[in-house]
Amino acid sequence: MNFYQFSSPATFYSFAGRIAPWFAAAAAVLAIVGLWIGFAVAPTDFQQGEAYRIIFIHVAAAWMSMFIYLVMAFWGMLALAFNTRLSAMMAQALAPTGALMTFIALWTGALWGRPTWGTYWAWDARMTSELILLFLYFGIMALRSAIDDPRRADRACALLTIVGAVNIPIIYFSVQWWNTLHQGASVSLSAAPKMASIMLLGMLVMTFAAWFYTIAVALWRVRAIILERERGSGWISGMQGIAA
Amino acid sequence: MTGALALSDNETPFGVGAALRWAVVRDLRLALRSRAELGVQLLFYVIVVSLFPLASSPDRTLLATMGPGVIWVAALLASLLSLPRLFASDFTDGTLEQIALSPFPLPALVSGKILAHWLTTGLPIVVLAPMLGLQYGLDAEISGIVMLALLIGTPILSLLGAIGAALTLGVRGGGSLLALLVLPLYVPVLIFGAGAADAVRAGLSVSAHLSLLTSGLLIALVGAPLATATAVRIALD
Amino acid sequence: MLEAQALTARRGAATLFAGLAFRVDAGRALFITGTNGTGKTTLLRILAGLTMPAEGSVRWRGDAIAPFSPRLREDVVFIGHAPALKDELTAEENLRSLVELSATHPTDADVEAALTAVALGAQRTLPARVLSQGQRRRIGLARLGFSRRPLWLLDEPATALDAAGLVLLSQMIAQQLATGGTVVAATHQTLDVPAERVATLTLS
Numbered sequence: 001m002n003f004y005q006f007s008s009p010a011t012f013y014s015f016a017g018r019i020a021p022w023f024a025a026a027a028a029v030l031a032i033v034g035l036w037i038g039f040a041v042a043p044t045d046f047q048q049g050e051a052y053r054i055i056f057i058h059v060a061a062a063w064m065s066m067f068i069y070l071v072m073a074f075w076g077m078l079a080l081a082f083n084t085r086l087s088a089m090m091a092q093a094l095a096p097t098g099a100l101m102t103f104i105a106l107w108t109g110a111l112w113g114r115p116t117w118g119t120y121w122a123w124d125a126r127m128t129s130e131l132i133l134l135f136l137y138f139g140i141m142a143l144r145s146a147i148d149d150p151r152r153a154d155r156a157c158a159l160l161t162i163v164g165a166v167n168i169p170i171i172y173f174s175v176q177w178w179n180t181l182h183q184g185a186s187v188s189l190s191a192a193p194k195m196a197s198i199m200l201l202g203m204l205v206m207t208f209a210a211w212f213y214t215i216a217v218a219l220w221r222v223r224a225i226i227l228e229r230e231r232g233s234g235w236i237s238g239m240q241g242i243a244a
Numbered sequence: 245m246t247g248a249l250a251l252s253d254n255e256t257p258f259g260v261g262a263a264l265r266w267a268v269v270r271d272l273r274l275a276l277r278s279r280a281e282l283g284v285q286l287l288f289y290v291i292v293v294s295l296f297p298l299a300s301s302p303d304r305t306l307l308a309t310m311g312p313g314v315i316w317v318a319a320l321l322a323s324l325l326s327l328p329r330l331f332a333s334d335f336t337d338g339t340l341e342q343i344a345l346s347p348f349p350l351p352a353l354v355s356g357k358i359l360a361h362w363l364t365t366g367l368p369i370v371v372l373a374p375m376l377g378l379q380y381g382l383d384a385e386i387s388g389i390v391m392l393a394l395l396i397g398t399p400i401l402s403l404l405g406a407i408g409a410a411l412t413l414g415v416r417g418g419g420s421l422l423a424l425l426v427l428p429l430y431v432p433v434l435i436f437g438a439g440a441a442d443a444v445r446a447g448l449s450v451s452a453h454l455s456l457l458t459s460g461l462l463i464a465l466v467g468a469p470l471a472t473a474t475a476v477r478i479a480l481d
Numbered sequence: 482m483l484e485a486q487a488l489t490a491r492r493g494a495a496t497l498f499a500g501l502a503f504r505v506d507a508g509r510a511l512f513i514t515g516t517n518g519t520g521k522t523t524l525l526r527i528l529a530g531l532t533m534p535a536e537g538s539v540r541w542r543g544d545a546i547a548p549f550s551p552r553l554r555e556d557v558v559f560i561g562h563a564p565a566l567k568d569e570l571t572a573e574e575n576l577r578s579l580v581e582l583s584a585t586h587p588t589d590a591d592v593e594a595a596l597t598a599v600a601l602g603a604q605r606t607l608p609a610r611v612l613s614q615g616q617r618r619r620i621g622l623a624r625l626g627f628s629r630r631p632l633w634l635l636d637e638p639a640t641a642l643d644a645a646g647l648v649l650l651s652q653m654i655a656q657q658l659a660t661g662g663t664v665v666a667a668t669h670q671t672l673d674v675p676a677e678r679v680a681t682l683t684l685s
Binding site: 082135143149159160162166167170178 | 407411412415416417427429431436456460465471477478
């Protein structure tokens with residue numbers, strides 16, 4: 001398969017339209033299975049009771065929030081190095097979903113923390129880094145909307161994403177360091193409870209559900225972005241259902 | 245081409261040193277002619293530090309604990325306030341274009357500007373810190389550590405801030421957007437910098453904090469000028 | 482030698498120009514005319530390597546121009562719309578600063594002579610803030626006098642110049658062409674340059 005043909009927005013538009021529904025369907029199925037495992041099948045936790053079940057959503061969202069950012073940084077590097085429009089559009093399409101995942105991770109983390117450790121928020125490395133990741137996502141989206149020229153916005157956001165990608169591990173490490181120095185003052189949320197394998201399976205299924213959801217949504221979103229940015233091109237007016 | 249169009253006698257090689265010197269000298273000269281603006285930024289720093297005790301309580305132990313953190317946050321905010329002027333005026337009067345088209349390496353020119361920025365913004369913050377520490381009852385040892393950490397940390401603030409300043413050139417909502425982009429980058433500097441004073445107070449060694457800050461500075465020295473130069477070129481596109 | 486092929490530039494959804502092709506040999510000038518908004522500035526910026534065209538390519542001395550290519554930066558003097566002067570610096574300091582930015586080291590006498598040649602000798606210690614538009618433009622002209630660069634890209638160089646200034650500009654361009662340099666300028670006004678060396682491109 002010649003991959004270069006996909007670097008043309010016109011070709012990618014129809015390709016994305018064909019495969020996105022499959023990913024959406026797979027995501028729906030996996031989500032139903034995962035939620036069923038998490039809320040019906042998995043046993044009640046000995047220490048944490050029923051409240052722990054939100055971890056099935058939390059872990060999937062947290063993993064995706066970081067994974068999406070890395071994928072955005074990858075597309076950003078391609079966009080800067082090869083100046084391809086589609087790479088930048090993919091990064092643009094992923095950002096809102098990444099922010100959503102981060103947001104969900106933060107909220108579910110807080111809801112999990114309250115009954116488990118008695119506090120909605122603890123300044124541990126993971127929650128703090130997740131919060132800053134949310135700010136990074138917002139920063140990228142804010143920068144894109146503040147710059148009028150799409151090409152300049154592409155490249156500026158790509159650079160910002162890459163700088164942030166270097167920064168996130170440093171932030172994580174620094175907050176962890178800060179916490180170990182202030183031991184006793186905060187609760188460590190990184191100590192995960194022992195997992196029965198059924199729980200691990202549930203989390204894995206949910207993570208895949210979140211991944212396929214992200215792919216489907218990003219493909220649909222990038223189609224909208226392609227239409228908006230390529231509206232001067234001839235190939236759009238030739239399509240069915242689009243008024244010239 | 246003929247000799248008439250080759251490097252003539254009074255042309256210098258396109259070196260990093262010459263680029264640095266050009267940028268530092270010019271930006272320092274410009275800054276010294278806008279002394280009022282610099283004074284205002286410094287005053288902001290002093291005022292912010294002085295406000296915190298009024299908002300909490302003048303309890304001496306509390307102040308001594310808060311002090312280094314407050315000074316650091318104020319230093320961050322003052323740094324943020326001063327970042328737009330790094331590139332904004334060059335951008336509007338067309339000088340930045342000339343800088344980007346110069347045969348000198350752009351990262352070197354940018355580094356010179358950042359150095360001048362630190363000399364006029366970061367260094368005064370460092371120098372004023374002990375005096376502000378008096379307001380919080382910081383003893384000499386802690387004041388000294390705060391100063392040392394700021395000395396290593398404020399250049400990092402200028403370096404990282406420059407990336408944000410270049411990315412947001414001529415963009416709507418500049419100042420607040422710049423803060424949103426740059427503050428996450430500042431978090432590790434804040435943690436290690438302010439944390440050094442905490443370590444002293446707890447009787448622990450500060451060498452780890454300061455070494456981490458120094459490594460951060462080295463990474464920033466290498467990476468930030470490159471990222472900033474890229475951002476400048478993107479902004480001029 | 483400057484060569485452009487199939488050059489296309491867009492701003493947003495609008496196409497400024499498409500399929501532009503031209504060639505400017507050493508010792509020749511290309512004057513670009515056209516009403517405002519037709520893309521003269523954009524074309525000059527593409528030639529300078531500041532921005533990339535949507536399609537097409539430009540070659541300088543046989544090498545394709547990439548944005549901010551080092552070869553081009555050594556060979557080009559680009560004078561854009563804004564005179565690139567700092568208000569807080571004097572005329573002298575501004576000129577020296579711009580010339581040094583091109584990696585040339587002028588002596589004080591050189592700078593003074595250059596400013597005198599553009600009739601700014603008496604104003605050289607005044608801050609640029611107090612100079613008129615025409616005087617600011619003349620500092621840009623003075624900068625051309627120092628340049629040994631083979632390619633001049635000038636965006637409306639005649640703006641705000643009086644008759645004496647126009648004469649000076651024409652002389653400088655003629656001199657550059659005579660020594661084998663190349664000039665591309667966007668300009669409304671007719672300049673007194675040997676007609677056989679000039680080609681005109683009109684954008685619409």
